[in-house]
Amino acid sequence: MNAPIDPKLLERSAALQGLGDxxxxxxDARFIQGKGNYVDDIKMxxxxxxxxxxxxxxxxxxxxxxxxxxxxxxxxxxxxxxEDLKPLKLHWMPTLAGDVQAVLADEKxxxxxxxxxxxxxxxxxxxxxxxxxxxxxxxxLPVVLDPFAALEPDAPVLRExxxxxxxxxxxxxxxxxxxFTWEAGDKAAADAAFDTAPVTVKERIFYPRVHPCPLETxxxxxxxxxxxxELTTYITSQAPHVVRTVVSLLSGIPExxxxxxxxxxxxxxxxxxxxxxxxxxAIVASIVLGKPVKWIEDRIxxxxxxxxxxxxxxxxxxxxxxxxxxxxxxxxxxADHGAFDACADPTKYPAGMFHICSGxxxxxxxxxxxxxVYTNKAPGGVSYRCSFRVTEAVYVIERMVDxxxxxLGIDKAEIRAKNxxxxxxxxxxxxxxxxxxxxxxxxxxxxxxxxxxxxGLRVEQAAKRADPNCPTLMGIGLVAFTExxxxxxxxxxxxxxxxxxxxxxxxxxxxxxxIARMGTISQGQGHQTTYAQxxxxxxxxxxxxxxxxxxxxxxxxxxxxxxxxxxxxxxGAAIALASRKIHAKARKIAxxxxxxxxxxxxxxxxxxxxxxxxxxxxxxxxxxxxxxxxAPPGLEPGLEAVHxxxxxxxxxxxxxxxxxxxxxxxxxxxxxxxxxxxxxxGTRINPMIIExxxxxxxxxxxxxxxxxxxxxxxxxxxxxxxxxDYFLPTAVETPKWxxxxxxxxxxxxxxxxxxxxESPHVGSIPTFTSAVVDAFAHLGVKHMxxxxxxxxxxxxxxxxxxAL
Amino acid sequence: xxxxxxxxxxxxxxLEKAVEPxxxxxxxxxxxxxxxxxxxxxxxxxxxxxTVDLDGESVKSCTHLAxxxxxxxxxxxxxxxxxxxxxxxxxxxxxxxxLQCGFCTPGMLMRSYRFLQENPNPSEDEVRxxxxxxxxxCTGYQNIVKAVLYAAAKLQQTERAAA
Ligand code: FES
Ligand code: FES
Numbered sequence: 001m002n003a004p005i006d007p008k009l010l011e012r013s014a015a016l017q018g019l020g021d022x023x024x025x026x027x028d029a030r031f032i033q034g035k036g037n038y039v040d041d042i043k044m045x046x047x048x049x050x051x052x053x054x055x056x057x058x059x060x061x062x063x064x065x066x067x068x069x070x071x072x073x074x075x076x077x078x079x080x081x082x083e084d085l086k087p088l089k090l091h092w093m094p095t096l097a098g099d100v101q102a103v104l105a106d107e108k109x110x111x112x113x114x115x116x117x118x119x120x121x122x123x124x125x126x127x128x129x130x131x132x133x134x135x136x137x138x139x140x141l142p143v144v145l146d147p148f149a150a151l152e153p154d155a156p157v158l159r160e161x162x163x164x165x166x167x168x169x170x171x172x173x174x175x176x177x178x179x180f181t182w183e184a185g186d187k188a189a190a191d192a193a194f195d196t197a198p199v200t201v202k203e204r205i206f207y208p209r210v211h212p213c214p215l216e217t218x219x220x221x222x223x224x225x226x227x228x229x230e231l232t233t234y235i236t237s238q239a240p241h242v243v244r245t246v247v248s249l250l251s252g253i254p255e256x257x258x259x260x261x262x263x264x265x266x267x268x269x270x271x272x273x274x275x276x277x278x279x280x281x282a283i284v285a286s287i288v289l290g291k292p293v294k295w296i297e298d299r300i301x302x303x304x305x306x307x308x309x310x311x312x313x314x315x316x317x318x319x320x321x322x323x324x325x326x327x328x329x330x331x332x333x334x335a336d337h338g339a340f341d342a343c344a345d346p347t348k349y350p351a352g353m354f355h356i357c358s359g360x361x362x363x364x365x366x367x368x369x370x371x372x373v374y375t376n377k378a379p380g381g382v383s384y385r386c387s388f389r390v391t392e393a394v395y396v397i398e399r400m401v402d403x404x405x406x407x408l409g410i411d412k413a414e415i416r417a418k419n420x421x422x423x424x425x426x427x428x429x430x431x432x433x434x435x436x437x438x439x440x441x442x443x444x445x446x447x448x449x450x451x452x453x454x455x456g457l458r459v460e461q462a463a464k465r466a467d468p469n470c471p472t473l474m475g476i477g478l479v480a481f482t483e484x485x486x487x488x489x490x491x492x493x494x495x496x497x498x499x500x501x502x503x504x505x506x507x508x509x510x511x512x513x514x515i516a517r518m519g520t521i522s523q524g525q526g527h528q529t530t531y532a533q534x535x536x537x538x539x540x541x542x543x544x545x546x547x548x549x550x551x552x553x554x555x556x557x558x559x560x561x562x563x564x565x566x567x568x569x570x571x572g573a574a575i576a577l578a579s580r581k582i583h584a585k586a587r588k589i590a591x592x593x594x595x596x597x598x599x600x601x602x603x604x605x606x607x608x609x610x611x612x613x614x615x616x617x618x619x620x621x622x623x624x625x626x627x628x629x630x631a632p633p634g635l636e637p638g639l640e641a642v643h644x645x646x647x648x649x650x651x652x653x654x655x656x657x658x659x660x661x662x663x664x665x666x667x668x669x670x671x672x673x674x675x676x677x678x679x680x681x682g683t684r685i686n687p688m689i690i691e692x693x694x695x696x697x698x699x700x701x702x703x704x705x706x707x708x709x710x711x712x713x714x715x716x717x718x719x720x721x722x723x724x725d726y727f728l729p730t731a732v733e734t735p736k737w738x739x740x741x742x743x744x745x746x747x748x749x750x751x752x753x754x755x756x757x758e759s760p761h762v763g764s765i766p767t768f769t770s771a772v773v774d775a776f777a778h779l780g781v782k783h784m785x786x787x788x789x790x791x792x793x794x795x796x797x798x799x800x801x802x803a804l
Numbered sequence: 805x806x807x808x809x810x811x812x813x814x815x816x817x818x819l820e821k822a823v824e825p826x827x828x829x830x831x832x833x834x835x836x837x838x839x840x841x842x843x844x845x846x847x848x849x850x851x852x853x854x855t856v857d858l859d860g861e862s863v864k865s866c867t868h869l870a871x872x873x874x875x876x877x878x879x880x881x882x883x884x885x886x887x888x889x890x891x892x893x894x895x896x897x898x899x900x901x902x903l904q905c906g907f908c909t910p911g912m913l914m915r916s917y918r919f920l921q922e923n924p925n926p927s928e929d930e931v932r933x934x935x936x937x938x939x940x941x942c943t944g945y946q947n948i949v950k951a952v953l954y955a956a957a958k959l960q961q962t963e964r965a966a967a
Contacts, residue, residue: 031906032894034841034881041840215845215907215941266907299846524905524942695944723850731932731945
């Protein structure tokens with residue numbers, strides 16, 4: 001029998017509020033009192049305001065830009081066009097994907113709302129007046145919106161600047177509108193599986209264009225000090241260090257004289273990774289005018305011109321045995337990247353982590369190919385709340401597995417269980433060459449099925465299907481997804497040649513409080529709270545007196561930022577390892593103070609004590625003080641460490657989601673009756689924060705699946721770019737979420753943590769589709785294109801002959 | 805454009821300011837009063853990030869002109885706490901993890917504050933409808949709803965104690 005735990009120890013441990021504690025968030029105090037410090041809250045003496053003149057047409061040559069009327073407006077200081085940026089060589093900029101993008105349209109516009117000129121004025125009203133007064137004449141050109149049409153031999157050449165270039169950033173280009181073709185897996189092996197398999201299924205799965213739409217739009221305040229030659233820019237960025245590097249490369253200002261600050265950020269979701277022309281123009285304007293310049297995007301600009309996601313036309317194919325064992329997978333994609341390839345994918349993966357499309361399944365042979373294409377749309381292809389395209393990948397595999405199950409008449413749960421990578425196969429190498437670190441899928445599936453009484457639901461569904469008068473159709477969606485997060489190992493991931501490590505620098509002060517500086521930046525993930533919890537547990541210092549600082553490149557160590565759920569898997573590990581360096585030094589100091597050997601000490605929550613003698617110990621507080629005035633001979637004073645963590649592998653969190661919907665046969669409205677989400681993100685640092693992020697991700701997934709649309713007319717006009725048209729769910733439509741978890745730690749992460757924030761988004765979208773389609777499955781429907789708005793679903797009801 | 809003098813009370817402080825007739829209340833608060841709690845998410849009345857209390861009603865300050873507020877009383881999130889004492893809705897949001905990035909929060913708080921005066925003992929569905937004009941992109945609302953219910957209970961308790 002175990003000895004009872006000493007209540008004093010428990011109390012000490014609880015006082016630290018370390019790992020596993022649902023500690024309330026430290027950052028909230030400022031937000032709930034209106035004392036957040038977002039970019040738009042920043043004011044500087046003499047600050048000017050910038051606004052952007054944007055193209056009303058999608059494809060045109062610019063005949064003439066006339067600034068004269070604008071310059072007459074009181075308060076307008078300057079109007080800049082590509083012609084003004086040209087002598088500075090700043091009219092084009094490199095994108096994070098290895099392409100180039102016009103900062104201000106250079107003789108030609110490529111999409112509606114492209115940046116054509118900027119107006120700098122004394123206040124925002126004058127800047128807006130100036131924008132109205134700039135006259136631009138356009139000569140319209142034929143518009144190409146469909147990526148398939150863009151690849152036709154006689155399609156208009158969209159990117160004349162690349163004319164004649166047969167080599168792109170990611171290999172050969174075989175058409176003027178072709179960006180790259182990227183392949184993964186073994187085509188011959190996959191083809192062979194298809195040649196001999198008894199059963200095959202094929203379906204075109206379109207993943208429409210959506211927008212991340214954080215509540216705070218993008219913006220910056222740029223301030224160049226001509227005397228010191230220093231540039232400071234406050235910016236809504238998920239990756240401030242990368243921005244600094246790019247700004248330095250672009251402007252020629254030494255990186256050490258560029259300071260980028262990401263203050264509080266009002267949500268990112270991938271929208272704030274890229275570098276937008278507005279930022280560059282504000283910086284240029286500040287350099288030219290010698291004054292601080294603020295640019296804050298409005299909502300219409302945000303929806304129309306920044307960071308679209310998806311727009312993937314995916315042909316999925318599965319080969320299988322007659323009893324549902326998958327033998328092969330092929331996925332062929334045409335990817336609409338818009339007018340410039342401006343996504344932030346790691347250099348080696350121009351289509352992101354798309355080769356995770358084998359999902360949670362043990363698939364012996366697989367191949368995928370993604371063809372990136374230019375069209376006259378805003379630059380797209382960002383990772384919206386996912387690691388570089390896992391959302392699309394999971395969507396296609398989960399849809400295809402449903403389609404296979406339907407064809408074979410096998411239950412969705414059963415076909416998944418049959419194909420799962422089994423626990424004993426981990427670490428598992430997929431047909432695409434990814435090594436899954438750990439997983440245990442079957443218990444997760446069992447837990448969900450039991451929690452919702454899956455069998456009972458199927459019985460209810462059968463009864464409803466048998467009743468011709470039933471006013472609703474009932475559907476059950478089920479998804480078992482695996483994510484790949486924690487980008488990433490620098491041998492596999494880099495952005496513009498910078499490896500995707502992350503970093504942490506910790507200092508313990510003489511009085512025992514601590515400060516940690518990070519290369520990441522929170523946009524609501526609660527880093528100040530969770531990071532402190534890691535240090536608390538590792539070093540025995542109470543969370544309250546640990547200060548976390550991030551987002552200021554002049555103080556934080558270099559890191560690649562926060563997106564793709566990489567903060568915990570990468571930066572969290574950096575924190576643990578920096579802490580452990582301090583721990584090792586603290587042990588030396590304790591041994592010296594207690595006059596024993598290092599091996600004679602035991603670590604216990606917040607102190608080193610002499611083995612077998614509870615009365616002789618040094619707490620971390622004692623050690624911190626001693627580090628500054630009685631360090632052992634030969635040891636440097638102080639107690640600090642820095643760690644740059646380059647992960648050995650990605651982490652692979654997973655989950656099983658189940659959704660029950662009732663569709664009104666009269667209106668096509670879909671009511672989400674239940675949504676049960678089980679996530680396994682390995683070690684859970686702050687369960688409250690994890691659960692909050694899951695709610696948020698599920699809600700964003702609900703929006704994508706059930707209502708978000710970016711419709712374009714034939715001329716390339718975006719038909720809905722306000723919050724009136726673009727669906728963001730309110731509390732009224734948003735379903736209630738049920739959450740659950742299992743814990744399968746990552747074997748290679750120092751804490752076993754895997755990352756979670758994007759899982760609910762990645763996992764929920766196919767679950768909604770699965771549920772909606774399932775409601776029609778008995779009527780022979782295999783797949784339906786998102787979003788499943790009432791109108792679309794009603795059309796399906798009509799088509800299936802069951803509308804009331 | 806000529807400026808116009810307005811008299812407003814903001815968080816209990818009387819102010820006399822000259823503003824351009826076209827100045828929006830949100831810009832007046834943020835630029836002239838240096839109160840940056842209320843945020844701008846859309847400037848079209850859809851997101852609610854700019855919600856403040858105007859003469860006892862929730863309004864979206866991005867679609868009110870400052871000159872319309874002449875003679876009015878405005879309460880912003882900065883005026884919600886009484887000294888160091890958080891208002892029950894602020895406490896609720898903190899305790900129930902009702903915020904993540906915090907951008908929607910000032911608007912949510914101001915709406916919740918007013919909503920609970922209109923309906924001191926709401927059901928969950930009533931809370932959802934009551935905050936239906938305020939968008940949040942991070943929390944999925946579930947914890948915001950809990951936060952408002954927490955505040956409702958707390959306010960009623962204080963009232964009972966006072967009675
Ligand atoms: S800023 Fe006023 S409602 Fe969005
Ligand atoms: S907490 Fe981020 S928008 Fe609500």
